[in-house]
Amino acid sequence: MHKLLVDQPGEKKFLLGNEAIARGAIEAGLAFASTYPGTPSSEISLNFFQISRESDLYFEYSTNEKVALEVAAAAANAGVRSMCIMKHVGVNVAADVLMTLAYVGVRGGLVILTADDPYMFSSQNEQDNRYYGKLSGLPILEPSSAEEAKEMMGYAFDLSEQLAEPVLFRTTTRLNHSTAPVVLGEMKKRVTFGDFTKDPFNYVTVPAVSRKLHVKLLKNLEKAEELACESAYNFIEGSGSWGIICNGVSYNYVADAVRDLNIADKVKILRVGFSHPMPKKRIQSFIKDCEKVLVVEEGEPFMEETVKAFAQEAQYTNPVMGKDPELFSRLFEFDPAMVRANIAKYFGAPYDAKDLPDLSDIPELPQRPPTLCAGCSHRAVFYAVNQATEGTGSIRTTDIGCYTLGFLPPLSAGDFLICMGSSVSTGCGFSKTTDKKVISFIGDSTFFHSGIPGLVNAVFNNHDVNLIILDNQITAMTGHQPHPGVDMKGMNYEGFRQVSIESVVRGIGVEHISVIKPYNVKKSIAAIKEAIDHKGVSVIIAKQGCTLFERSLKKHVGKPFYVSDKCKNHRNCLNDLGCPAFYVADDKVRINPALCSGCSVCAQICPEHAILPLK
Amino acid sequence: MDITRLIIVAVGGQGNLLSSKVLGEAACRLDVPVRMSEIHGMAQRGGVVESAMVFGEAQSTIISDGEADLFLAFEPLEALRALNRCNSKTIVITNTSSLPPFTAAIGKGTYPDIETIKELIQSKVGQLITLDANALAREAGNELSVNMVLLGALIETNVLPITAQSIHDAISETTKKGFVETNIRAVELGRSAVSGII
Known part of the structure; x- marks a missing residue:
C-alpha cells in the first residue's frame, strides 16, 4: 500500500513537505488532481500519480498548467474536491484561467498549489506569487512547516467550499523540500463523482454575466477578510512591545532567533498563515500596542505594504520596516542567522555574531556544475549541431529542461531562454532581425506544453527557423513524468493513448521534417546540415530515450x-x-x-x- | 536536548539523501526532534547535493554559514568548498576518496592535493576525522554503500543521540531488501574505522 494511504491516525511519519501536503489533501477527501510537473512541487504530483494507480483518486499529468487548471475547474464545478499543482511560473501559464475562474467560483473545494522558488534553485525567476492572490481576489494560505502544511490542506478545502471559490496554497522550496515528523490524521471518504447543474447566467462569462460575478467576488473578499481575522492560522505569540509580523518559513527563523537572542519577554509575533486578504483588524490591533514593528517575509514586501497602509488608515505612527538596504532584501532566501542579526539590529538587542572561519587561504577550486549525464543523447545532438554549423555563428534559442544545461561549454548550445516554449517563438524573432542562422531546441514534454503554438506561428508567418525537438520520451528534468508523447503501454500503464510528435509536426504543415537517431553522429550531422539549408521552417526530431531513465529501468545498458x-x-x-x-x-x-x-x-x-x- | 546542527555535502549520485533519510528515521524512532532540508533539484545531474539536519527543539530546517556543529562530506573537494558552513568548534568527517569534477579533467581548475585539503580543513575546525569510505564500502560488498559507511562514522562521534541499533532498524525499514545486510555491514565498518580516533 502507498505510504500516504496508510489508515493509521496518530502514527508519526518522517515526511517530506510535499508528501505531507499530498497526505493532507488525501485526508481532506481529495478526489481529483491535475498538474504539469515543476520543481519544487513535483513530488506532490508523483505521490498522487502513484496513489491513483491503487485507489479511486483521479490524477492526471496535463499538457500544461492552463489545461490542468481548466480540467480541475470543471471537476470542482461538478462538486468534486479537486487540486491543481504547479510551480510558481506555472501559474503564469494558468493565469488566464485563474483570473476568470475567480469570478465563476467552484462548488466542490478547489485548492491551487503554487510552489515558489526563492533563490531560484531550479527556476528561471523568483516571482512572489502572493501577488496572484491580490490580482485575482482569491484567498492565500501559507504554511510554515511540513506538519502545518498537512493540517492546513484540510482547512484550504473547507475554506474553498465556504467561499465557493478556489484557494491558493502557496509554498516555497524550503517547505516543499524539508522533512519532519508528521502525525497522520483521519482520512475523509473520497467523493469522486458529482453533477453539474446548468446555470449559464452564472457560468458563461460573457460581459453581462461577468459584471455580476465581479460584484460577487468583491463581496467574497470582504467575507474572506473576516475569516482571515478569525483564522487560527493567523496567530499571535508573546506579549512584548517589539512586534514581528512574519509568514511561511520566515516564521521558523524568527521563532529560533527570539529564543537564541533570549528576548521572548520583549517580543510579540504575528504569524500570518492566511495572507490574502490580509486580516486588517487583527493587524491594526497588533501594531497598536507595539513600540515598533518588523515585517519578516521572503520575496516582495507583500505584507509590509499592506501593514503600512493599515497603520496609516488607523493613524498609527509607530515605525514599520521590513525591506530595506539595512534590513531585509527582496532577493533570494532568508536564513536563521540573517533573521537573527536583523531582529537584533532593528530592536537594539544585544547580539554577538558568530565568527566565520577565515577562508582567504583556500585556493580557487574547480567548479562542479550540474551537467548532462554520461551518454545523454542531448549531448550527441548538440555536438552534431556544432559540427554542422561550424563557423556560421548560428543563434541557438533554447528551452526549459535538462537540455538547457547544454548552454555551458564545451557544447555552448544555448544563447537565449525566457520560459517554457519560448525557443521556437524567440527563434522566429531572431530570424527576421538578424542575418544569422537560427536553431531552436525544445524537449518533447515542453513541445507539448507550449511549443506547438510557436511552431504553428512559424509556419503561418513563414519564418526561417530550424527546430530540433529533443525527444527523450519522458519529462526528464523533473523526475521522469509521463507526457502525451510517452508510450504508457510500454511502461505497463493502462488507459492512455499516445500522441506522435511527428504527426503533430506534419499536421501543422512543416515542409522539411527529419527524424534522427542522435547516437548515429554522421547521419545526424548530415540531417542537420540539410535542415539548415532548407529555407523556411524545418523540424528535426531527435529520438532517443533518456539514458538515466532507461538505466533505471534496466533497459539499454550498452557495454562501456x-x-x-x-x-x-x-x-x-x-x-x-x-x-x-x-x-x-x-x-x-x-x-x-x-x-x-x-x-x-x-x-x-x-x-x-x-x-x-x-x- | 541542545540543538545540534549537521550539514552533509555530497556529489549527486553518492546517496547522501538516503543516508540523511535513514538518520532522520532513526531519530524519529527514538523520539529525537529532527528537521531536515535538502536541495535535490539537480541531484541526478552530477552537481553538489547538500542536506541540513537540525536535531532538537529548533523550527528552522536550514543552517546558516558558520553554524554547523557536525559536518559530513562524501568527497574531499566538496568538504573544502563548503568549509564556510563550519566554525572553529565544528567536528568534520570527510571521505578521502576523491571524485574530481569534469571541469578539472578539461583543465578548468586544479583538484587540490588531498593532504593540502586535510591541512586546510584541520586548521579551521574543531576536529577533522578522515576515512576512505569507498574502500570500506567495497569491503562491505558494495561500492555504493559509501553513504552508509559515512553514516556509521558520523554516529560513532556520539554527538547525536542516535544509537547504532536505531540506524540498523531504520536501514531495514528504509533501504531496499537486497541491500540491508551490506548496508548494515557498511555502517559497522564506518563505525570501527573511526572508533578510537574520536
Whole structure:
C-alpha cells in the first residue's frame, strides 16, 4: 500500500513537505488532481500519480498548467474536491484561467498549489506569487512547516467550499523540500463523482454575466477578510512591545532567533498563515500596542505594504520596516542567522555574531556544475549541431529542461531562454532581425506544453527557423513524468493513448521534417546540415530515450567503452563532448566504466578510432 | 536536548539523501526532534547535493554559514568548498576518496592535493576525522554503500543521540531488501574505522 494511504491516525511519519501536503489533501477527501510537473512541487504530483494507480483518486499529468487548471475547474464545478499543482511560473501559464475562474467560483473545494522558488534553485525567476492572490481576489494560505502544511490542506478545502471559490496554497522550496515528523490524521471518504447543474447566467462569462460575478467576488473578499481575522492560522505569540509580523518559513527563523537572542519577554509575533486578504483588524490591533514593528517575509514586501497602509488608515505612527538596504532584501532566501542579526539590529538587542572561519587561504577550486549525464543523447545532438554549423555563428534559442544545461561549454548550445516554449517563438524573432542562422531546441514534454503554438506561428508567418525537438520520451528534468508523447503501454500503464510528435509536426504543415537517431553522429550531422539549408521552417526530431531513465529501468545498458593504446591525445572527445564519464590520468583520457552508458558517440568522433567497447 | 546542527555535502549520485533519510528515521524512532532540508533539484545531474539536519527543539530546517556543529562530506573537494558552513568548534568527517569534477579533467581548475585539503580543513575546525569510505564500502560488498559507511562514522562521534541499533532498524525499514545486510555491514565498518580516533 502507498505510504500516504496508510489508515493509521496518530502514527508519526518522517515526511517530506510535499508528501505531507499530498497526505493532507488525501485526508481532506481529495478526489481529483491535475498538474504539469515543476520543481519544487513535483513530488506532490508523483505521490498522487502513484496513489491513483491503487485507489479511486483521479490524477492526471496535463499538457500544461492552463489545461490542468481548466480540467480541475470543471471537476470542482461538478462538486468534486479537486487540486491543481504547479510551480510558481506555472501559474503564469494558468493565469488566464485563474483570473476568470475567480469570478465563476467552484462548488466542490478547489485548492491551487503554487510552489515558489526563492533563490531560484531550479527556476528561471523568483516571482512572489502572493501577488496572484491580490490580482485575482482569491484567498492565500501559507504554511510554515511540513506538519502545518498537512493540517492546513484540510482547512484550504473547507475554506474553498465556504467561499465557493478556489484557494491558493502557496509554498516555497524550503517547505516543499524539508522533512519532519508528521502525525497522520483521519482520512475523509473520497467523493469522486458529482453533477453539474446548468446555470449559464452564472457560468458563461460573457460581459453581462461577468459584471455580476465581479460584484460577487468583491463581496467574497470582504467575507474572506473576516475569516482571515478569525483564522487560527493567523496567530499571535508573546506579549512584548517589539512586534514581528512574519509568514511561511520566515516564521521558523524568527521563532529560533527570539529564543537564541533570549528576548521572548520583549517580543510579540504575528504569524500570518492566511495572507490574502490580509486580516486588517487583527493587524491594526497588533501594531497598536507595539513600540515598533518588523515585517519578516521572503520575496516582495507583500505584507509590509499592506501593514503600512493599515497603520496609516488607523493613524498609527509607530515605525514599520521590513525591506530595506539595512534590513531585509527582496532577493533570494532568508536564513536563521540573517533573521537573527536583523531582529537584533532593528530592536537594539544585544547580539554577538558568530565568527566565520577565515577562508582567504583556500585556493580557487574547480567548479562542479550540474551537467548532462554520461551518454545523454542531448549531448550527441548538440555536438552534431556544432559540427554542422561550424563557423556560421548560428543563434541557438533554447528551452526549459535538462537540455538547457547544454548552454555551458564545451557544447555552448544555448544563447537565449525566457520560459517554457519560448525557443521556437524567440527563434522566429531572431530570424527576421538578424542575418544569422537560427536553431531552436525544445524537449518533447515542453513541445507539448507550449511549443506547438510557436511552431504553428512559424509556419503561418513563414519564418526561417530550424527546430530540433529533443525527444527523450519522458519529462526528464523533473523526475521522469509521463507526457502525451510517452508510450504508457510500454511502461505497463493502462488507459492512455499516445500522441506522435511527428504527426503533430506534419499536421501543422512543416515542409522539411527529419527524424534522427542522435547516437548515429554522421547521419545526424548530415540531417542537420540539410535542415539548415532548407529555407523556411524545418523540424528535426531527435529520438532517443533518456539514458538515466532507461538505466533505471534496466533497459539499454550498452557495454562501456575504454580508451585503447591507439590514443594519440587529440582529446576531441574530452574537449568537444564534455561527457562526465571522461577523466584524465597520467595525461591520458580515460573512461569511467561505471558511468559510461555505451552510447559510442566518443568512439565515432575519435580521429584514431582509439575508443573501443570493453570486452 | 541542545540543538545540534549537521550539514552533509555530497556529489549527486553518492546517496547522501538516503543516508540523511535513514538518520532522520532513526531519530524519529527514538523520539529525537529532527528537521531536515535538502536541495535535490539537480541531484541526478552530477552537481553538489547538500542536506541540513537540525536535531532538537529548533523550527528552522536550514543552517546558516558558520553554524554547523557536525559536518559530513562524501568527497574531499566538496568538504573544502563548503568549509564556510563550519566554525572553529565544528567536528568534520570527510571521505578521502576523491571524485574530481569534469571541469578539472578539461583543465578548468586544479583538484587540490588531498593532504593540502586535510591541512586546510584541520586548521579551521574543531576536529577533522578522515576515512576512505569507498574502500570500506567495497569491503562491505558494495561500492555504493559509501553513504552508509559515512553514516556509521558520523554516529560513532556520539554527538547525536542516535544509537547504532536505531540506524540498523531504520536501514531495514528504509533501504531496499537486497541491500540491508551490506548496508548494515557498511555502517559497522564506518563505525570501527573511526572508533578510537574520536
